[in-house]
Amino acid sequence: MEKTKDTSEQVVLQGNEACTKGALYAGCRFFAGYPITPSTEIIEMMSGEMQKAGGAFIQMEDEIGSACAIIGARWGGSKAMTATSGPGYTLMQEAIGFAAVTETPIVIVNVQRGGPSTGQPTLSSQQDIYQARYGSHGDYGIIVLAPSSVQEMYDFTVRAFELAEQFRTPVILLADEVVGHMREKITIHKGVQSFQKPKQKYSVSPSVDFFKGNHTTVEGQLHDELGRRIGHLADRSGEFIEQITRKIDDHVDMIADISTYCMEDADVAIVAYGSVARPSLNAVKKARGIKDDRILPKFRMVTDLFRRGVTETIKTDYSHLKVGLVKINTVWPFPEKLLRQATEHVQMVIVPEMNVGKYCREVERVLSDKKVIPMPKCGGNIHTPKELLDEILEEVGVDE
Amino acid sequence: MRINVRFAGAGGQGVILASVLLAKGYGLGEDYNIAQTQSYGPEARGGACKAEVVVSDEEIDYMKVDGVDVFVALNQVGYDKYIGDVKDDAIVLINSTLVESDDPKHYRIQATARAEEMGKPFVVNIIALGALTRLMPKVHYPAVEEEIRNNFSASIASINLDAYKMGYDIMDQDLKELGYQTGFGEHSRF
Numbered sequence: 001m002e003k004t005k006d007t008s009e010q011v012v013l014q015g016n017e018a019c020t021k022g023a024l025y026a027g028c029r030f031f032a033g034y035p036i037t038p039s040t041e042i043i044e045m046m047s048g049e050m051q052k053a054g055g056a057f058i059q060m061e062d063e064i065g066s067a068c069a070i071i072g073a074r075w076g077g078s079k080a081m082t083a084t085s086g087p088g089y090t091l092m093q094e095a096i097g098f099a100a101v102t103e104t105p106i107v108i109v110n111v112q113r114g115g116p117s118t119g120q121p122t123l124s125s126q127q128d129i130y131q132a133r134y135g136s137h138g139d140y141g142i143i144v145l146a147p148s149s150v151q152e153m154y155d156f157t158v159r160a161f162e163l164a165e166q167f168r169t170p171v172i173l174l175a176d177e178v179v180g181h182m183r184e185k186i187t188i189h190k191g192v193q194s195f196q197k198p199k200q201k202y203s204v205s206p207s208v209d210f211f212k213g214n215h216t217t218v219e220g221q222l223h224d225e226l227g228r229r230i231g232h233l234a235d236r237s238g239e240f241i242e243q244i245t246r247k248i249d250d251h252v253d254m255i256a257d258i259s260t261y262c263m264e265d266a267d268v269a270i271v272a273y274g275s276v277a278r279p280s281l282n283a284v285k286k287a288r289g290i291k292d293d294r295i296l297p298k299f300r301m302v303t304d305l306f307r308r309g310v311t312e313t314i315k316t317d318y319s320h321l322k323v324g325l326v327k328i329n330t331v332w333p334f335p336e337k338l339l340r341q342a343t344e345h346v347q348m349v350i351v352p353e354m355n356v357g358k359y360c361r362e363v364e365r366v367l368s369d370k371k372v373i374p375m376p377k378c379g380g381n382i383h384t385p386k387e388l389l390d391e392i393l394e395e396v397g398v399d400e
Numbered sequence: 401m402r403i404n405v406r407f408a409g410a411g412g413q414g415v416i417l418a419s420v421l422l423a424k425g426y427g428l429g430e431d432y433n434i435a436q437t438q439s440y441g442p443e444a445r446g447g448a449c450k451a452e453v454v455v456s457d458e459e460i461d462y463m464k465v466d467g468v469d470v471f472v473a474l475n476q477v478g479y480d481k482y483i484g485d486v487k488d489d490a491i492v493l494i495n496s497t498l499v500e501s502d503d504p505k506h507y508r509i510q511a512t513a514r515a516e517e518m519g520k521p522f523v524v525n526i527i528a529l530g531a532l533t534r535l536m537p538k539v540h541y542p543a544v545e546e547e548i549r550n551n552f553s554a555s556i557a558s559i560n561l562d563a564y565k566m567g568y569d570i571m572d573q574d575l576k577e578l579g580y581q582t583g584f585g586e587h588s589r590f
Contacts, residue, residue: 012427012434037442121442182463183420183436185427275463282462385462 008189015153015179016041016083018186019109020049022157023081027192028107029055030078032069034062034088037121038177039111042083063088067095071104075218079161083109086128087118089135096170097136100244102218103205105164107157109173111180114380123380124177126274126354132172133332139241141248143255144172144332146274150184156329162195163255167247168203174331176354178275178382202247204240248333256335259327260342262288266324268392269346271339271363276352276383277327283388287323323392331359336366343367350375350391352383403536404465405453406486408478409495412445414525415474419451421529421547422539426455429543435463448477472532473499474511474524491535495528507535509570515563523563530567534575541568 013021020042023031031050033043043059050057055078060066063084070080084092089110099106114120115127128135132144143163145156153175160171204225217227222237230236248255262284263269272280326342328335343349348371351360357374364372375391377383405422409415416438423436435454441447452465468486473479474495486492494501497512511527526548533544548560575581 010428012424012436122440178437178463181438183423183434184460184463185434279462279464282466285461382464384464385466 007191008187010185010187012183012185013150013154013188014041014181014183015147015150015175016111016181017045018150018154018188019083019157019173019175019180020045021188022154023107023161024049024053025154025189025191025193026079026158026161027195028079028081028161029053030057030070030073030076030080031055031082032058032060032066032073032080033082033084034060034066036063036085036088038113038124038180039083039085039088039109039175041180042109042111046083063091064095067092067099067106067108070106070108071095071099071102074104074106075102079105079165081107081109081161083111085111085113085121086115086125089128089131093131093136096142097138097140098220099170100136100140100142101138101220101222103168103203103244104170104218105161105168106170107160107164107173108170109157109175112174112176114378120380122177124275124354124382125378125380126174126176126276126359127356127378128174129331129353129355129359132174139245141167141245142170142172142332143167143248143330144174145329146174146331147179147329148274148277148327149179149186150182151186152329153179154186154188158193165195166198166202167251167255168205169248172332174274176275182275202251204243204247252333252335252337255330255333256338257329258335258338258342259329261325261327262322263324263326263342263346265322266346267322268348268350268396269324269326269343270350270352270388270392271326271328271343271360272352273328273331273359274354276354277325279383279385280325280327280352280388282385283392284323284325286385286389287321287392321392321396334362334366339363339366343370346370348373348395350388350395352377352388352391354378354382402454402456402458402460403469404467405455405470405472405536406465406468406482407451407453407472407474408482409449409474409525410445410477411440411443411447411449413449413474414522415449415478416440416451417551418472418525418529418532419453421526421544421551422532422536423453423455424547425533425539425544426453429540429546430538432457433460435460437463448481450478450482470532470536472528474528475499493528493532493535495524507531507571507574509567511567514566514570518559518563518566520559520563523560526560526563527567530564530569531571532567533564534568534571 031046066082073080114123114125147153147156164171221231270280352375357376360374423434426432427434438451440449470491471486472493492506495511496508509531511524515524
């Protein structure tokens, strides 16, 4: 292991392991879970790491129990997380609603696999994109982050804890099998991150200064700031619902995050999230004739071992094709403003996703003045750069 | 520079572990970016298994292999299934105990037979990895050795280190006989 700074180090980790490390760095000291492919490594690693960190780990009887346990743990004073995949995530919906209404800051990791039902345990998908937002019954706001690299598995997990505490809401880390199981070299930090205390209170429910003693009711029915039921009062109930949704919707600017590549002069944009953003970036580079696969001169000089071109030659130069990428990091709340700004001069938007084409509807709604082309892919495999490039060429009307 | 490496075999042969060790060898032992991915079925043993490593001196965007530069096949099913998109001038290393092919350009190692001779059939993957290390440019033997030490308890590590050395030495001998310096380049378009 190579040390870059005192507090950070470079390691090769799997996405799921990076998520675990991120949670520990964020101060998570309670983990309850039930193993399920492709998220099992998180639970496996947590079972050892929690003990070392002086926290608690419980393997629960199922996912409903896991989600309920972390809600209890958070009210007991520990930062808490659970991890699962599609089928388990479905079971957790009841508890997610309870966490939303009691405004409990918890982090739930969903490493998506192919569904519905038991589906494809070892293959990837992005089919839970709407379930992550609307999975539990009733109206509530929620924050969902979609990592597309192992580094982001780490960083977004830390960010998830921060957002959960700030807005007192469940936060979903919506990963998928590809990022969960992929290994990459990343930078991680030692110790525990210290978060700034939120300057403002965004929640309605009782504020609890943990460990100092406080009588309150943690109430699943609609309640006031002391936890007293208000469900029979239509006006106040309406206000409550408005408050727990608007605390997120009104602060999208503080939450929303996108990354853009080559968007300055782009006519066509790929809008992608999660692992699909990676082949999308490769396709953008190919379209623009940016040859990242070339042999660098320094290798030629250093050694002749690399004299064989380990390259893929780009036969046609499409550099006149001005294609860019918008990678959405916070998929919910939908980053409307940022997406509009980024795609201001774009005529056409392509939305590749590993499902039947769901998120593109949201993109269509926001970019109603542009041509939005869904590019769904089901079956478990991620889009290839070639598929994406072919789609771009077809839509733009370039003959190969 | 981007090298796309693919391993294929049966679940239980250590396909994924071999790829992880190679990835760590490049990622930690040398200053490269790596992305290691895998694909396998729900079975614990058996079934087709594939693992991929992308090695690059730049940030890796697409994490899966995009045209195969290096292909390692530990069994026939894996070989048949994944040989299709392997480039003509790729390094192909086959476990010749279990894989039959008459392509003269393939490198061969009797990984399963050697492992059984050792009385440790589980080191098939590490023998193949040893041979692969000899064939690959710029992945240094000590870097992978270090990762083997980190991955196993002392007694199992020592068995694996023996297997690793054996694979490396066999391939070293083969290359000397062929008059090659590395697996790349001598018999292809260069």
